[in-house]
Amino acid sequence: MSAAVASEPLTRSVEDYLKAIYQLSPEGRPASTSEIAHLLALSAPSVTGMVKRLSEHGLLEHIPYRGVQLTDQGRRAALRMVRRHRLIEAYLVEFLGYSWDTVHAEAERLEHAVSDTLVERMAGALGHPSVDPHGDPIPSADGSIQELACVALSDVPVGEAVAISRVHESQPERLRYIASLGLRPGVQVTVIDRQPIDDLVTIEVGNEKQVIGRELSRALLCTHEANR
Amino acid sequence: MSAAVASEPLTRSVEDYLKAIYQLSPEGRPASTSEIAHLLALSAPSVTGMVKRLSEHGLLEHIPYRGVQLTDQGRRAALRMVRRHRLIEAYLVEFLGYSWDTVHAEAERLEHAVSDTLVERMAGALGHPSVDPHGDPIPSADGSIQELACVALSDVPVGEAVAISRVHESQPERLRYIASLGLRPGVQVTVIDRQPIDDLVTIEVGNEKQVIGRELSRALLCTHEANR
DNA sequence: GACGATAATTAGTCTAACCTAAATACTGGG
């Protein structure tokens, strides 16, 4: 019954939709129309329309008024885009002088234009990295992805020391700010204190104390492993 | 009187049209609708329609039934695309293991997706080359291009020694064949003989004799300068 | 169990870019 076996190439916007849906719910929980619309900066009716087309093509399942979930085929296509995006980011940072705050926009366009060959050449030049400059894992070419268990800094108890493993942010200005605090993947931080209002967290980063807010503390994903 | 000063970004196909028109006539001679249609693999009416829109936007001038010519603005946009294409080709060959026969298709897609920043970074990594892997000159960022005087091999008199400077071909299979004959930019060849039928040319390339046909001898552009 | 807020969908348009079929203009030979 599965439609569209001879998968014709996906369009740019189809690729964007699939990637967005995957990112809204890597675990496969249904994503809502309005979440997708918000993430892609489109109107809700546009999303409904596209979702209908994509479900006819077997890339996702749509239960009206309930949300959408990627099919295996859809998830494979989405992971392919995620792999491309993250490898391109890693390549641009490593070889072409990009910094982590400027690389997202460039990768966002290139991910639709590169061939599989080029992606794999870039992966080779990088030595097949497992994470991108923000610490996000790079799916393998066969579509498997290894999410390592991590906790948002907002959930780390006071007194604990953790390592930042991923920084979930893509706006250049915010990323520059985060970098200015000394925060990036691999850095060790200790939670010193937590305020009872606004969820402010005081942390120690390389002998300096920093106070960070709710949104940032949720964007910093950490691991406990002191081993390295 | 010139329309569209605040030039909104061009679409992919507009970029393709402008580049095609430039390539059909770098000197600015009018290009015909059907030449453009043939080069872009589109129908003639499609070209007429697009040409009308582009002339309204001030990118070219169209005299119905007579052909089109790029305006300054159009030529600038076209040269920008040519620069991108050739720099991308050079970069992929230099750093990512591409050979001159495979690089065209990749560059054809990437040229629409890269930012000006990325193009200039690639140029920097290459040391600001003046020619691409096929020997074609790379326009400068400010839109000037330096075509060096050259003659098609088909027009080189018998007995003369020349250097191949450019290879005007983009089909992978043909490029592999050309490479297999030892022909590429920079190589010295001597015209040994020319047949009175079919314009076959016998040349000497690195102590080997090769016979080449009409189409190839026209695609090989040569310079006389023995100086290097 | 009705009701209002919010989310989602349907209905109806619009634009860019393509197409085919038909009509029109140019051009070279008799």
Added chain:
DNA sequence: CCCAGTATTTAGGTTAGACTAATTATCGTC
């Protein structure tokens, strides 16, 4: 100088993907 052949344009239609306005579902609250 007319006419046939070719090149070009006009007419009309399609598709993908977006939009706004209007309608319909769902859900939490009283």
